[in-house]
Amino acid sequence: MEIKSAFKRRGLLYVLSSPSGAGKSTIARMLMASDDGVAMSVSATTRPIRPGEVEGRDYHFVSDERFDAMVAEGAFLEWAHVFGHRYGTLKSEVIKVIEGGRDVLLDIDWQGTQQLKQVDPDIVRVFILPPSMEELERRLRKRGTDSEEVVRRRMDRAEAEISHWAEYDYVLINNDAEKCRELVHNILKAERLKANRRVFLHDFVRQLIGQGLVSAPDH
Ligand code: 5GP
Numbered sequence: 001m002e003i004k005s006a007f008k009r010r011g012l013l014y015v016l017s018s019p020s021g022a023g024k025s026t027i028a029r030m031l032m033a034s035d036d037g038v039a040m041s042v043s044a045t046t047r048p049i050r051p052g053e054v055e056g057r058d059y060h061f062v063s064d065e066r067f068d069a070m071v072a073e074g075a076f077l078e079w080a081h082v083f084g085h086r087y088g089t090l091k092s093e094v095i096k097v098i099e100g101g102r103d104v105l106l107d108i109d110w111q112g113t114q115q116l117k118q119v120d121p122d123i124v125r126v127f128i129l130p131p132s133m134e135e136l137e138r139r140l141r142k143r144g145t146d147s148e149e150v151v152r153r154r155m156d157r158a159e160a161e162i163s164h165w166a167e168y169d170y171v172l173i174n175n176d177a178e179k180c181r182e183l184v185h186n187i188l189k190a191e192r193l194k195a196n197r198r199v200f201l202h203d204f205v206r207q208l209i210g211q212g213l214v215s216a217p218d219h
Contacts, residue, residue, distance in 0.1 A: 009198045011098040013120055014038065014188055015106045015113050018128035019158030021140040023174045027128065028107055030181040031188070038103045038188065041093040044070060047085035060090070078108070078115035083153060089116070103188065110164035124191045126184060127168035131175050133158070 018024040032038060044060040046067050055061055062070070067086050070076060079088030089106060097104045108116070116123055130136040136158055140151050165171050170187050174180045195201060 009192065009200065011101070012103045012191060012197060013094070013106060013116065013123040014103055014191070015108060015116065015123055015125045016128065016184070017108060017110055017113055017125070017161070017164075017168065018174075019130065019136060019161040020154050021136050021158070022128050022130040023139070023177055023180065024107060024128050026177050027174070027181050027184055028105055030177065031105065031184055034181070034185060035188065038105050039097045039100070040105045040107070041089055041097060043087050043089055043093075043108070044076075045085055045087045047083070047087070077119055078112040080109060080111035080115070082109050082111075083150070083157065087112070103192070110161055110167065114167065122196070124170075124187070125168040126170045126172065126187060127165045128180065129162065129165065129171060129173045131173055
């Protein structure tokens with residue numbers, strides 16, 4: 001067996017959830033800039049594209065009919081209704097990232113996280129809380145991309161989203177984006193070292209105790 005492939009580990013599904021406005025997208029972007037071993041799964045959505053968003057980078061923007069067809073084709077690992085639109089994680093996106101040898105970062109809500117946990121119990125779930133509801137509202141307004149009615153609906157929904165915090169493996173409070181990015185990164189780094197994901201360890205330890213000559217990996 002080639003030693004390099006023997007040291008591969010299983011890619012992980014790393015879920016970030018938070019009420020919208022808690023800084024999750026910023027943290028996701030910062031994480032990817034500081035770690036090239038993780039890439040985002042681009043979801044499909046029926047919601048309209050916002051100014052500044054790019055098709056295929058932020059989302060795959062699809063019609064209701066197309067979304068229906070994708071559901072029928074079994075294209076989704078999970079999907080849910082959020083703010084009157086549908087959002088879903090595409091199997092093809094997750095496979096593309098995993099086959100590229102990277103971990104998958106998923107920005108999905110609590111409903112999607114619950115479904116994904118059923119599909120793959122090994123997922124890592126992180127919930128990001130805002131420091132206060134006032135701060136959350138301030139951040140939503142600062143963004144300025146949504147109408148007043150949408151901001152109100154998002155504030156109403158934030159409370160419902162937050163009520164699911166205890167279903168997550170890690171819960172962080174985003175007082176400071178860089179500090180929060182560092183914690184999200186630390187969690188990822190530690191999770192990568194978990195024994196059950198480092199499938200190469202079986203062969204490595206067999207070699208270690210069975211033979212004198214062992215090429216040790218550097219991580
Ligand atoms: P936004 O419209 O602000 O981009 O996203 C709204 C919410 O939809 C966010 O809380 C985000 O986490 C969630 N979301 C985005 N993509 C998916 C997805 O593929 N599945 C699920 N379940 N939620 C998603």
